[in-house]
Amino acid sequence: MARTRKVTVSTDVHGHTAGWADATPAPGPAPADSRAAAFFDIDNTMMQGASIYWFARGLAARRYFTTGDLARFAWQQARFRLLATEHAGDVSQARQAALAFVQGWRVGDVERLAEEIFDELMAPRIWAGTRRLAQHHLDAGQRVWLVSAAPVEIGRVIAARLGLTGAIGTVAEVVDGTYTGRLVGELMHGPAKADAVTQLATVEGLDLARCAAYSDSRNDLPMLDAVGRAVAVNPDGALLRTARERGWEVRDFRTGRRAARIAVPSTAALGLLAGAVSAGRVLHRRRRPA
Numbered sequence: 001m002a003r004t005r006k007v008t009v010s011t012d013v014h015g016h017t018a019g020w021a022d023a024t025p026a027p028g029p030a031p032a033d034s035r036a037a038a039f040f041d042i043d044n045t046m047m048q049g050a051s052i053y054w055f056a057r058g059l060a061a062r063r064y065f066t067t068g069d070l071a072r073f074a075w076q077q078a079r080f081r082l083l084a085t086e087h088a089g090d091v092s093q094a095r096q097a098a099l100a101f102v103q104g105w106r107v108g109d110v111e112r113l114a115e116e117i118f119d120e121l122m123a124p125r126i127w128a129g130t131r132r133l134a135q136h137h138l139d140a141g142q143r144v145w146l147v148s149a150a151p152v153e154i155g156r157v158i159a160a161r162l163g164l165t166g167a168i169g170t171v172a173e174v175v176d177g178t179y180t181g182r183l184v185g186e187l188m189h190g191p192a193k194a195d196a197v198t199q200l201a202t203v204e205g206l207d208l209a210r211c212a213a214y215s216d217s218r219n220d221l222p223m224l225d226a227v228g229r230a231v232a233v234n235p236d237g238a239l240l241r242t243a244r245e246r247g248w249e250v251r252d253f254r255t256g257r258r259a260a261r262i263a264v265p266s267t268a269a270l271g272l273l274a275g276a277v278s279a280g281r282v283l284h285r286r287r288r289p290a
Contacts, residue, residue, distance in 0.1 A: 036140075036207065058117030115161075
């Protein structure tokens, strides 16, 4: 019988326990390999581009904010891509801004919109090669989680649509079914991903030495180091160098100029979240889901 875990807000200072959520897979036999699992980053690893950006595009198409707001949102993304640096102030700003744009929204509305927007804009941008890698783990009877700085609701929708086990992501505080705009714990980024994966392994009885992790970004090195098998997928330059030095497997589903154009530093994820400050404030002032 398939299990489904209800997401709850944890008192854990890091919020990691609240940060994972099982999808609802089709009923089937129990996993044949319960001690092994795989963890996949989303942005530029499982999907071309950033999931939160495509979510914003979908909201703009529904007139939840204007084309100008979206342009400013995209500019923030480009700015962080070009800087390719991580200063403490940037991370702090991103943390404060990460989920401000959903303040006052109902959880059910965000989940409904995420499902619609995935089908319209995200599904065509799933890397077929990465999806096959995830399927290999599933076929081996292993569980597969997505791990992303994106809101866990978006990660959960993507996991469900792809038939994966669940998602680990940034958690928004909810009071009476409505988002407050504040985070529970930390932004799911860098070392926080490794901490969350380690906690999940303890709860689920996983042997991390038998687990695999996949990412495009050097910022996910803590997560990649936490498992027995690290794979660089569509890697940025820094991760590619590290992968070669350590003898890690490299999978690149991009080609030629397209690879140069699509590959972005993982600070883009922070830029997207930070960009939600201005665009998001306008968004929730103008219109909320009815």
